[in-house]
Amino acid sequence: MRKQLLLLWLFAFTIQVALAQDAPNPMSWKDVATWKSMPGGGYKLSPDGQWMAYILTGIEADGELILQKTADPESKKSFPIGNASFASFEFSDNSQWIAFKEYPKFVEKQANEKAKGKPLKDKVHLLKLGTDDKKTFEGVGGFSFNGQAATHLVINLPKEGNGDAKGSDLLIYHLAAGKSQNLGNVREHAVNKAGTHLAYTVDAANSQGNGLYLLTMASNSIQVLDSDEAGYQSINWTEKGDAFAALKMKKDKKYKQDKGAVLGVKNLSNPQVTLYEPAKDSTGFDQNYTITPNRRPMWSEDLTRLFYGIHPLVLAEKEKPKKEINADSVKAAEAENLAKIMADTTIKSISDLQKAIGKLNSGKSEDKKANDAKKPDMTIWHWQDDRLQSRQKVLENMDKNYSFWAMYDVVGKKHIALQDSSMRDLNILPQEHFALGSDQQKYELDINLNGQQYRDYYLVDLKTGAKTLLFENFYQPSFASMPRPSTDGKKLLYGKDGNFYIYDILAQTHTNITEKLPVTFVNTEDDHNVEKPMQNPLGWSSDSQYVLLRDGWDIWQIALSGKESPVNLTQNGRAQKIRYQYRFSLDEEEKGIDLRKTTYVRMYGENTKKSGIATLAPAKKGGLAAGVKVLSWEDANIQGLAKAEKASVFTFTKENSNAPTQVYLTDASLSNPKQITENAPDASKFAWSAGVKLIDYVTTKGDSLQAALFLPAGYVEGQKYPTVVYYYEKLSQTLHNWANPGYSGTGWNPSLYTSNGYAVLIPDIVYKMDDPGMSAVWAVLPAVDAAIKTGVIDESKMGLHGHSWGGYQTSFLITQTNRFKAAAAGAPLTNMISMYDLIYWNTGGGNMSIFEASQGRFLGGPWENWEAYERNSPIYHVKNVQTPLLMLHNDKDGAVDFTQGVEYYNALRRLKKPVIMVQYLGENHGLGKLENRKDYSVRMMEFFDHHLKGLPAPDWMSKGVPRLKLGQHLEERAF
Known part of the structure; x- marks a missing residue:
């Protein structure tokens, strides 16, 4: 009997060990580096719907392109594409070919980076579908098939050390003949929609052969449309592909900019070229302006007018002529100075003589300073500036390159300016009968102060250039109110005072269509x-x-x-x-x-x-x-419906919180869809969330909201789990979203946390005016209470996390409750009063408009509403904090100023509260560098692992890291 019991025990033990060995493991942060998945939009159907291609890429893994017949899953083939965060691949329009790019492998990139070598080159592979034929092109840039014709593959071959010439080689591969043709010194190229013609510009050394050319693809014949010692650029085909426009730019030493001309080409079988040169139109074109290279020219749909941008000319700075030194004048000056000294009867000693000489030299220095004085490096901030100086700095290049729409009537041979500095924005409406102009200059100061958007709108007749005021002081509470043109360009839909209206441009009538x-x-x-x-x-x-x-x-x-x-x-x-x-x-x-x-x-x-x-x-x-x-x-989360261009073959994507995004193939009825991708092929190796619960709750203020409760991997009903609460306004709609493993700029990834045994609660927050902080308290705490009733959450092991606005909610919540055992706040606002007057450096604008009309949700500024700003500022309640806090704030944060983190950190430190602030040098609002994203992801989980799971605290948490030992510490942790 004992032997039988022993055998049974051994058998059961063996089964348990086998099951344990086969059970998927939690995903570690190191696993993320080699995790391969399909990026968003990383799949395509061939135009005939018979082929599907998609890519799998990894952060530190080499990717692959998967190609298969849609009707035959067994036809799947894989091709290496190297290491890339995205990939470039394209089917030909006739569904006979696919071309894709192969990037250098990850190990090659690492070795090259370490050796500081030259940039590595890419390859393009061309495959004939349904065969094993493959051709490879080395050292390539961009590539494309020639539109609907699909007879050629066009490849750019970048050159090294091209000198002043802006052109490079363009390789044209004839698909049927299998032959290559090389065009040299090509600066730009573009194929028309039909794929019958390729327009290109040449930019060669010393401008030899520069010009605009047209290649007829079928006959392989080239025509020179215009040639000159000029720069040709900005080729722009019409949508139909029956004509194109381009720019011709010539240097003029008198000005900082090149002087521009516009070229229009139509009648492709026998090209008709229109060249409009403003420099030769002294009566019709303001010679203080020129055509700008910063706006692409275009034909009107009826090919009667050319549209282009113009901007003011700026005189070049004149070089100061070097003064010629006249030896006779120098001698005369020296003799004059000597005579002055000899005639000076006050000189009684050597000391007096030195003073006299010094006085003469001082006079020379003053003259030199007056002529060659250095200007100060400074900025004047004036209270009546429409834009803050910081905003002006951010927009400086855009303002310098700003241009106004103009047009040239080809038949009437007349230039017409369509806008000027009194109307900064202009959108040409469909079919080019009218344009919609707008300007907010007279409202800009108030917009930047309080965030309420106003604008004047104008209609411009594109036959005459005449401008008519449509709306003055038009209020736009959101983009939905903006006037939107009809498809014929003769009507406008706009929102006003809670209703939608139609404006008939020809009849000049406004009609309320929703009242x-x-x-x-x-x-x-x-x-x-x-x-x-x-x-x-x-x-x-x-x-x-x-x-x-x-x-x-x-x-x-x-x-x-x-x-x-x-x-x-x-x-x-x-x-x-x-x-x-x-x-x-x-x-x-x-x-x-x-x-x-x-x-x-x-x-x-x-x-x-x-x-x-x-x-x-x-x-x-x-x-x-x-x-x-x-x-x-x-x-489930179902979206991304798409259709093959030339067949009734459809695809859509589907995902769940614990199932990666997959593409499904179906027909117009969407019946019997079949999964056609194998995204995240290693998913079965890891443990994922056991599912999700939808939590209903009512806020303290009576709002009915919802929260998503993601269960930990291996969830067992009746057991309670450590939980991280994450939020950012409303996110319960992510209930069925798949969070692809990765190193985010905030350190957060819910899939990694549920994989490692955490429950994750994501509640909604709605806001009451003047109480953005208290609104979080009123919403989050009832959500937690409702979630605890499910039996999933261990209320003694709850943590909080949020970034930016969510970081603010976190830093505020821990001043109002001690229910959470740990909190991690990324880039938090901590003092609403001081933050109000700081600058959003990423845009250069002030924060006041954000506080009054956007996320802040305050009525007026602090001086009008002091108690509300103070009531909702974490810093003013800092003495209440008992929760250990990990704070991420970077010194170059252009959204929430670094001082906000410093202020909160120092206040907590002064009160001897448990706080750690991590700062990544040179990083902005979120982490950009991969090594920093890795590092913080690990640290944040270590922080929660200690406080919520009871794991030992690493030294950086328990003791900190002295600056002299920081380098070694970081080196030891890097992976």
């Missing part, structure tokens, strides 16, 4: 300090007869004829709390929404977090019929 509807199109959930922000419209119909609007839930179709009543197309959104969020654009070349075709829209369940895709069908009247057909609706 009689039973719903509001104001985004009532926007809790910023702005008045009546609108929901973003879906857009215009392709015939300009309808607009599609969203009320936040449903999609409405409104006919402009007035003969059809507005239609609620989706019908059930508001009632069932389903948001019809946006329309999938399946045609890259569409002009508006074609209501004659089935329209695909994305669905999202506000309370269920489900997502899916539905269709709206065409109606007999020309619009869409009411009622949706649901094609997919799951507890």
